[in-house]
Amino acid sequence: MTVTESAPRPTATFREGAFGPARELVCRECGTTRELGPHYACHECFGPLEIGYDFGTVTREQIEAGPANIWRYKALLPVPDDIESSPNLEPGFTRLLEAKNLAAQLGLTRLWVKDDSTNPTNSFKDRVVAIALSAARELDAKVFACPSTGNLANAVAAAGARAGIRTVVFIPSNLETPKQVNSAIYTENLVAVDGTYDDVNKLASEIAGEEDGWAFVNVNVRPFYAEGSKTLGYEIAEQLGWRLPDQIVIPVASGSQLTKVHKAFQELITLGLVEEKPYRIFGAQATGCSPVSAAFKSGHDVVRPVRPDTIAKSLAIGNPADGVYVLDIARQTGGTVEDVSDDEVRDAIVLLARTEGIFTETAGGTTVAVLKKLTETGQLDPTLETVVINTGHGLKTLDAVTDRVGARATIAPTYDAFVAAEIV
Numbered sequence: 001m002t003v004t005e006s007a008p009r010p011t012a013t014f015r016e017g018a019f020g021p022a023r024e025l026v027c028r029e030c031g032t033t034r035e036l037g038p039h040y041a042c043h044e045c046f047g048p049l050e051i052g053y054d055f056g057t058v059t060r061e062q063i064e065a066g067p068a069n070i071w072r073y074k075a076l077l078p079v080p081d082d083i084e085s086s087p088n089l090e091p092g093f094t095r096l097l098e099a100k101n102l103a104a105q106l107g108l109t110r111l112w113v114k115d116d117s118t119n120p121t122n123s124f125k126d127r128v129v130a131i132a133l134s135a136a137r138e139l140d141a142k143v144f145a146c147p148s149t150g151n152l153a154n155a156v157a158a159a160g161a162r163a164g165i166r167t168v169v170f171i172p173s174n175l176e177t178p179k180q181v182n183s184a185i186y187t188e189n190l191v192a193v194d195g196t197y198d199d200v201n202k203l204a205s206e207i208a209g210e211e212d213g214w215a216f217v218n219v220n221v222r223p224f225y226a227e228g229s230k231t232l233g234y235e236i237a238e239q240l241g242w243r244l245p246d247q248i249v250i251p252v253a254s255g256s257q258l259t260k261v262h263k264a265f266q267e268l269i270t271l272g273l274v275e276e277k278p279y280r281i282f283g284a285q286a287t288g289c290s291p292v293s294a295a296f297k298s299g300h301d302v303v304r305p306v307r308p309d310t311i312a313k314s315l316a317i318g319n320p321a322d323g324v325y326v327l328d329i330a331r332q333t334g335g336t337v338e339d340v341s342d343d344e345v346r347d348a349i350v351l352l353a354r355t356e357g358i359f360t361e362t363a364g365g366t367t368v369a370v371l372k373k374l375t376e377t378g379q380l381d382p383t384l385e386t387v388v389i390n391t392g393h394g395l396k397t398l399d400a401v402t403d404r405v406g407a408r409a410t411i412a413p414t415y416d417a418f419v420a421a422e423i424v
Contacts, residue, residue: 015080018138022078025223026052028325036078038139038220048321049223051078058271060242063234068093070127070231076267077231078224079134087163088133091119091126092231096239096387101355102368106375112245112387114236115358121158121182123151123314123361123392124257128228129159132217135224136165141215143168147204148218149197149253149314150179151392156217157186168214170200176313178396196308198319218254229257233264236387237274244268244279246384249374251367251391252283252292252337253315255322261389262329282380283326283337284370286312286362290339292323296330297337303327311342311400312362314392336379340369348372349394349401359394367391 014036024033029047040049058075066072070092071084094116103111116124129152136144144160145168146152153169160167169183173192184190193200201219208216217225237244244265250258262281268274285293288310295303303323308316320326330337340348345362348369353359360368371388374380394401411417 014138017080019078019135019224020074020080020083021053021055021076022051023054024052025049038215040220040222051223051227053078055267055271058273060238060273063238063273070130070228073231073234076234077131078227079131080138083134086134086137088130089120089126089159089162091130093235094118096236097356097358099356099388102352105351105355106372106382108375108382108386110385112236112240112385113352113356113358114232114387114389116232116389116391117358117360117364117393121151121154122396123155124229124232124389125151125155125392126159127231128152128225129155129217131228132215132221132225133159133163133165135221136215136217137163139215139221140213142166142213143211144215144217145169145204145207146217146219147171147197147200148183149316150175150183150396151314152218153183153190154179154186154396157183157190161186170204172197172200172313174313176397176399178398179313182396197317198305226256226260229260230264230267232257232389233261234268236261237265237268242274244274244277245387246278247280247282247335247380247386249282249284249367249371249380249386249388251315251363251389252285252323252326253317253320253363255283255292255320255326257389257391258283259322259325259329262333279333280335280380281329281333282335282370282374283330284367285337285339286310286315286345286366287339287341288312289316289318291318292320292326293337293339295323295337296327301327310345310362311397312345312366313397314361314363315366336374338370338373338379340366340373344369344373346400346404350404352390353394358390360390361392361394361397362400363392364390364394365400 027042027047030045032044069090099111119126167187168189289308305319345365349365409421
């Protein structure tokens with residue numbers, strides 16, 4: 001990733017409360033701070049920046065009185081107090097389903113699925129984009145943009161349309177057709193790039209460094225954007241009755257979602273909103289793009305980039321920005337990072353659909369397949385309460401399972417034909 005600071009340029013001052021409880025940007029490596037703005041790299045060590053807060057007092061009652069979307073947690077996010085009045089897609093507060101059938105199939109005592117496929121554009125990316133859009137407004141951006149493996153492009157294009165801001169989304173040219181259509185329907189500025197996601201991301205970083213007024217959600221406003229994933233952690237804890245799960249399995253692309261769910265749990269503990277307890281975090285990757293899993297298994301502290309080759313294209317980031325932090329969290333919490341083959345991903349998509357009635361995309365198939373593998377290999381304790389995150393809807397990746405499902409039989413419209421087919 002380039003570390004050249006980029007547009008949009010901040011104005012001298014922001015309106016009072018523009019970023020809510022956010023107070024500064026903090027380097028995750030050396031701790032150096034700087035003012036809030038479109039910065040994503042430390043000017044001292046070039047490490048990644050994240051939001052620093054002064055939360056004050058936040059209560060369960062205050063949160064529960066909020067709207068049934070991510071803005072119920074606005075006191076914990078870098079957004080203004082009047083965020084609900086801005087046009088947005090109101091993502092979040094998606095269902096947490098107890099997966100009794102899947103649990104029985106896998107031999108688990110208690111299992112929950114956090115189902116983010118019901119967000120406005122059918123993936124968790126609506127959460128992070130909502131926070132990035134708020135920042136882009138405050139920074140007076142003229143263009144709302146992103147490099148994407150698909151779901152992010154969908155979310156940026158839709159959110160930009162709702163907000164009335166020009167959007168431009170960049171994707172690898174070999175992206176699944178449904179995801180391309182799901183972006184192009186919202187914006188005329190869908191740009192397909194010949195190359196991997198890492199090539200697309202590099203191009204976006206170069207554009208952000210040269211063009212004024214462009215807010216790339218996962219480049220120059222990334223510190224704000226990444227905070228949206230915390231809302232997954234907040235919701236899981238609240239929906240469990242203000243307690244943390246014992247174990248959670250999270251898909252890993254850039255790794256940001258996993259690190260921010262962990263951050264959310266730690267913030268809830270610090271604020272006294274949940275009781276402190278041990279919990280284990282597990283990362284899930286597809287074998288065809290598993291640099292973090294490979295580093296974990298080899299005991300390395302550095303994630304070596306790979307060239308993706310997997311059907312799980314939404315996880316196909318060969319040089320994950322937060323990979324080293326995923327390693328740290330998995331090790332600190334007693335979890336692990338595991339990977340599964342494309343065939344295991346396909347099988348898991350069908351398994352989740354036929355046990356719980358949830359149709360997940362390949363990223364969710366990866367996570368469920370890793371859950372299964374972790375249980376079978378004894379890496380995950382089947383007696384502990386476990387949550388698995390489904391990040392997107394299966395209608396976006398139909399090609400992954402078209403050869404695994406279909407009509408059992410084609411029969412004549414007669415009862416005799418039905419009997420002869422031995423359907424039951």
